[in-house]
Amino acid sequence: MSGANRHYVLAAGGTGGHMLPAFALAQELHQRGHHVALITDERGANIPGKPDFMPAHIMPVGRFGKNPIRWIKGVSKVMEGRSMARQLFDSFEPSAVVGFGGYPSLPALLAARSAKIPSVIHEQNAVLGRVNRLLAPRVNAIATSYPQVQRMKSSWSRKVHLVGNPVRPEVLALRDEPFPTFSEDSLLKVLVTGGSQGASVLAQVVPDGLAMLPPALRQRLQVTQQCRPEDVGAVRERYRNHDIPAELATYFENMADRLADAHLFIGRAGASTIAELTAVGRPAILVPLPIATDDHQAANTREIVEAGGARMIRQSAFTPKELARQIQVLSQRAGTLSNAAHKAWNCGRPDAVRELADLVESFGGAELMDVIRVGQNNARGASQGLPVGQGAARDAAEEPAS
Numbered sequence: 240m241s242g243a244n245r246h247y248v249l250a251a252g253g254t255g256g257h258m259l260p261a262f263a264l265a266q267e268l269h270q271r272g273h274h275v276a277l278i279t280d281e282r283g284a285n286i287p288g289k290p291d292f293m294p295a296h297i298m299p300v301g302r303f304g305k306n307p308i309r310w311i312k313g314v315s316k317v318m319e320g321r322s323m324a325r326q327l328f329d330s331f332e333p334s335a336v337v338g339f340g341g342y343p344s345l346p347a348l349l350a351a352r353s354a355k356i357p358s359v360i361h362e363q364n365a366v367l368g369r370v371n372r373l374l375a376p377r378v379n380a381i382a383t384s385y386p387q388v389q390r391m392k393s394s395w396s397r398k399v400h401l402v403g404n405p406v407r408p409e410v411l412a413l414r415d416e417p418f419p420t421f422s423e424d425s426l427l428k429v430l431v432t433g434g435s436q437g438a439s440v441l442a443q444v445v446p447d448g449l450a451m452l453p454p455a456l457r458q459r460l461q462v463t464q465q466c467r468p469e470d471v472g473a474v475r476e477r478y479r480n481h482d483i484p485a486e487l488a489t490y491f492e493n494m495a496d497r498l499a500d501a502h503l504f505i506g507r508a509g510a511s512t513i514a515e516l517t518a519v520g521r522p523a524i525l526v527p528l529p530i531a532t533d534d535h536q537a538a539n540t541r542e543i544v545e546a547g548g549a550r551m552i553r554q555s556a557f558t559p560k561e562l563a564r565q566i567q568v569l570s571q572r573a574g575t576l577s578n579a580a581h582k583a584w585n586c587g588r589p590d591a592v593r594e595l596a597d598l599v600e601s602f603g604g605a606e607l608m609d610v611i612r613v614g615q616n617n618a619r620g621a622s623q624g625l626p627v628g629q630g631a632a633r634d635a636a637e638e639p640a641s
């Protein structure tokens with residue numbers, strides 16, 4: 240057994256962008272023979288795809304308003320969450336705790352620090368998120384998806400590891416599949432999503448933009464579009480009026496199948512969306528969420544756009560006419576779409592989940608390190624009432640965090 244059967248806690252909350260990389264890491268750690276538990280919030284618990292083997296512990300969410308009363312309430316929720324996490328750690332005895340951002344990461348990683356359990360954060364975006372920025376100086380390792388984050392602060396360079404953003408195994412499995420056939424008389428299959436929550440601007444612009452395409456292209460369209468619940472009726476009506484076949488849903492659970500079929504993606508530029516497009520190799524027209532913190536969705540697009548795998552349209556310029564123009568540029572010749580797909584594919588980091596799992600496993604001690612250190616530390620661990628082996632993990636945690 241090479242270091243198997245250890246326990247890890249993953250903490251993530253809020254949106255699919257934080258939850259799905261956590262699910263992918265959970266699968267990888269489980270396959271390596273480890274036990275994994277999840278700390279999340281109500282919203283995170285409702286994101287489909289959580290592996291059955293991973294129990295979920297729901298944390299209260301603390302939000303910090305500018306108003307002093309909200310701020311105090313926020314702090315007390317974080318403290319409540321931290322003590323819940325400590326209780327879980329006491330029984331589950333994790334070798335490391337991994338935070339993926341979102342509020343539940345904060346109490347969970349503060350609890351890890353106070354229990355001297357090694358901690359890792361994973362940043363999915365090209366800019367560190369608020370919770371991760373707060374935790375970065377305090378954790379043992381920072382795993383990133385883009386090189387920009389690596390360059391943020393030179394004092395962190397020792398503990399920053401560029402691994403990429405893990406995607407679901409069924410999506411990664413498409414990496415070696417060819418781009419679907421696209422010729423002058425084949426269908427043009429378009430996939431539209433607005434991140435895990437959907438985006439109304441896509442409902443307002445995409446059907447009319449597709450309707451503005453020249454008839455020869457428009458007649459070959461087949462659309463799959465995720466809509467916010469309040470937009471489904473209006474979008475259905477628009478496609479019916481434009482006589483464009485479209486399948487609509489508020490959330491597609493079989494995203495791998497949808498990506499496999501698609502010739503072109505149109506949507507938001509969330510981290511997991513881009514990781515999936517580059518894992519599989521699909522050309523895209525990306526409309527970053529304008530209110531994303533530090534404009535991180537626009538930053539996420541930089542690499543794939545510079546490589547020629549996607550086009551970015553700011554929401555302020557995202558009109559039906561502009562969308563139709565960009566689609567024509569991308570699909571004017573048979574080879575243009577597949578070339579762009581290949582350029583997107585080149586930006587993929589398919590080893591992300593394995594490299595992140597390797598990094599996480601390196602904390603809590605590889606088996607050999609355990610053997611060496613248990614000898615040195617068990618006396619101390621036992622005197623602190625710790626189970627055998629925990630002394631080694633605690634030593635790792637005591638290394639300076641920044």
Ligand SMILES: CC(=O)N[C@H]1[C@@H](OP(=O)(O)OP(=O)(O)OC[C@H]2O[C@@H](n3ccc(=O)[nH]c3=O)[C@H](O)[C@@H]2O)O[C@H](CO)[C@@H](O)[C@@H]1O
Pocket residue numbers: 254255256257259340363364432433434435436465489490491492494508509510511512513515528531535536
């Ligand atoms: C609105 C918001 O705050 N978005 C942020 C959120 O991502 P958010 O969850 O909105 O977006 P992401 O692109 O990161 O992830 C969306 C995920 O949902 C999946 N999906 C989507 C639609 C669907 O019908 N079925 C389906 O499975 C996608 O395949 C993808 O895996 O966290 C990300 C990671 O920190 C950020 O980059 C985003 O800016």
